[in-house]
Amino acid sequence: MTSSAAPRRGQRRPLQEGLFQMPEREGAPVSLTGNRCLECGEAFFPARHYCANCSSATLERQTFGPRGVVHTFTVVHQRLPGAAVDPPYAIVVVAMDGGVSAQSVLVDADPQDVTVGMSVEAIARTVLTDEDGVSLINYFFRPLAQHEESHA
Amino acid sequence: MRSVAVVGAGLHPFGRFPEKSTEELGREAIVAALEQANISFQEIDAAYTGRVLQGMGAGLRVVTELGQTGIPVTNIEQACASSTTAFREAAMAIAGGFYDRVLVVGFEKMERGLLQTSDKQAYETVMGLAVMPAGYALAANRYMHEYGATPEMFAQVSVKAHKNGALNPNAQYQKAVTLEEVLNSRMIAAPITLLQCSPTTDGAAAVVLCAEEVARQHTSDYITVAGWASGTGEYVPAAKDGESHDGELNRLELAKLARTAYERAGIGPEDVHVTQVHDAFTPGEIFAIEALGLVDMGAGAQAVCEGRTEIDGDIPVNTDGGLLSRGHPIGATGCAMIAEILAQLSGRAGPRQVSGDPKVGLIYNSGIGGMNVLVLKR
Numbered sequence: 001m002t003s004s005a006a007p008r009r010g011q012r013r014p015l016q017e018g019l020f021q022m023p024e025r026e027g028a029p030v031s032l033t034g035n036r037c038l039e040c041g042e043a044f045f046p047a048r049h050y051c052a053n054c055s056s057a058t059l060e061r062q063t064f065g066p067r068g069v070v071h072t073f074t075v076v077h078q079r080l081p082g083a084a085v086d087p088p089y090a091i092v093v094v095a096m097d098g099g100v101s102a103q104s105v106l107v108d109a110d111p112q113d114v115t116v117g118m119s120v121e122a123i124a125r126t127v128l129t130d131e132d133g134v135s136l137i138n139y140f141f142r143p144l145a146q147h148e149e150s151h152a
Numbered sequence: 153m154r155s156v157a158v159v160g161a162g163l164h165p166f167g168r169f170p171e172k173s174t175e176e177l178g179r180e181a182i183v184a185a186l187e188q189a190n191i192s193f194q195e196i197d198a199a200y201t202g203r204v205l206q207g208m209g210a211g212l213r214v215v216t217e218l219g220q221t222g223i224p225v226t227n228i229e230q231a232c233a234s235s236t237t238a239f240r241e242a243a244m245a246i247a248g249g250f251y252d253r254v255l256v257v258g259f260e261k262m263e264r265g266l267l268q269t270s271d272k273q274a275y276e277t278v279m280g281l282a283v284m285p286a287g288y289a290l291a292a293n294r295y296m297h298e299y300g301a302t303p304e305m306f307a308q309v310s311v312k313a314h315k316n317g318a319l320n321p322n323a324q325y326q327k328a329v330t331l332e333e334v335l336n337s338r339m340i341a342a343p344i345t346l347l348q349c350s351p352t353t354d355g356a357a358a359v360v361l362c363a364e365e366v367a368r369q370h371t372s373d374y375i376t377v378a379g380w381a382s383g384t385g386e387y388v389p390a391a392k393d394g395e396s397h398d399g400e401l402n403r404l405e406l407a408k409l410a411r412t413a414y415e416r417a418g419i420g421p422e423d424v425h426v427t428q429v430h431d432a433f434t435p436g437e438i439f440a441i442e443a444l445g446l447v448d449m450g451a452g453a454q455a456v457c458e459g460r461t462e463i464d465g466d467i468p469v470n471t472d473g474g475l476l477s478r479g480h481p482i483g484a485t486g487c488a489m490i491a492e493i494l495a496q497l498s499g500r501a502g503p504r505q506v507s508g509d510p511k512v513g514l515i516y517n518s519g520i521g522g523m524n525v526l527v528l529k530r
Contacts, residue, residue, distance in 0.1 A: 138279060
């Protein structure tokens with residue numbers, strides 16, 4: 001027996017640690033967790049131990065988003081072995097509020113409707129449920145409706 | 153530093169050879185290169201090998217096919233740029249006076265299917281992000297947004313590549329394709345269709361280098377390494393990255409490397425007669441000719457559509473069919489690029505020969521983990 005409790009059906013955990021703060025409910029907006037170099041000011045997502053720009057080890061935690069703008073995209077039609085998403089799906093590169101870029105899959109939209117400049121929001125969603133019944137959560141992007149954008 | 157000469161090159165044809173071992177592929181390329189160089193294996197001082205997938209110490213297995221002369225054999229893995237990196241190390245060792253005659257060989261046997269990036273990292277695979285053409289497709293969509301290019305313009309790169317491949321007996325695909333066939337082939341990651349992706353390939357390519365002062369003992373038909381530059385993607389501050397989504401393509405870094413290579417060779421991009429670039433996917437050729445300074449930024453797609461990169465154009469690119477049509481056995485691709493430039497500058501390229509007695513060749517080979525730019529001169 002290990003000291004940690006066995007995973008239980010219905011539990012939720014991130015697909016990968018450290019990318020975002022786990023929200024209470026499925027589909028809720030999430031800020032992405034990165035850091036910023038205190039020496040040169042460059043921002044990073046995911047967080048780095050040493051600054052990519054100046055190699056300083058003095059970085060402080062910062063969150064980005066949840067909103068951002070699509071910088072570019074592609075629509076993937078090829079099924080990838082081991083992928084939990086079904087083609088066709090859009091991959092978007094998003095310039096996040098706060099100054100980092102993040103890449104994920106666009107949901108709640110027809111992939112053919114994605115455009116450069118589209119306003120989006122990061123949300124947390126279940127990617128898949130593992131063999132123990134634990135939901136693995138990651139951040140995705142969804143389009144912001146016009147009336148939501150005006151609150152930005 | 154001593155001047156370095158490329159005295160011979162040889163290929164095992166690119167394609168699918170399930171019945172042949174890596175050692176056989178490599179051996180045939182080495183024999184062809186040594187024959188053209190008029191040098192015996194017993195005279196070789198050192199060997200550098202490029203490969204990615206063939207297991208530990210694969211270079212030794214291939215090189216010792218020709219004999220166990222006790223020479224050092226260095227195995228280099230730098231993804232798709234493995235064998236230009238092996239070539240660079242060989243050239244530097246000769247320039248430094250450590251060796252006189254060096255063999256470089258790249259070889260690969262590959263499985264069918266999409267090559268996955270990021271070493272199959274669970275996260276990117278599960279999320280469907282680890283699809284190799286996606287990086288090029290993301291950059292292509294941004295390029296279309298910025299410059300008003302169309303999917304047809306990218307597809308035209310594949311039409312040109314296959315037209316050239318049809319003239320190359322060593323090419324994996326020796327059949328011309330139409331623009332409609334390229335556009336109507338299966339969509340992989342928009343705007344990139346199947347015929348805009350380089351295939352997986354089995355093949356080998358070898359090159360023999362000498363100190364120039366030694367080269368003349370063997371042949372009068374050689375070219376020299378006039379300049380080179382290598383690097384990896386330098387961090388692009390967020391303020392500058394907004395100009396274009398560079399992603400893994402490192403176009404800003406490539407432009408910098410090209411300037412260094414030209415400066416070392418004492419030339420400018422306008423002096424280049426024939427070019428080999430890394431067209432793993434069709435946008436690659438367009439981005440490369442811009443970053444190399446052969447055309448202005450944003451003018452690459454138009455240049456391809458105007459036929460400027462054809463064999464009879466003013467900036468011929470990938471005269472052997474490129475990665476798209478000649479094939480892309482990742483560890484062998486760089487040496488195949490060098491072999492084509494040697495053939496072109498020696499007037500031995502047959503129906504693919506660029507006219508006007510070309511004297512300056514340019515190579516850009518790129519892999520996850522590094523980029524190499526080479527200027528070769530006759």
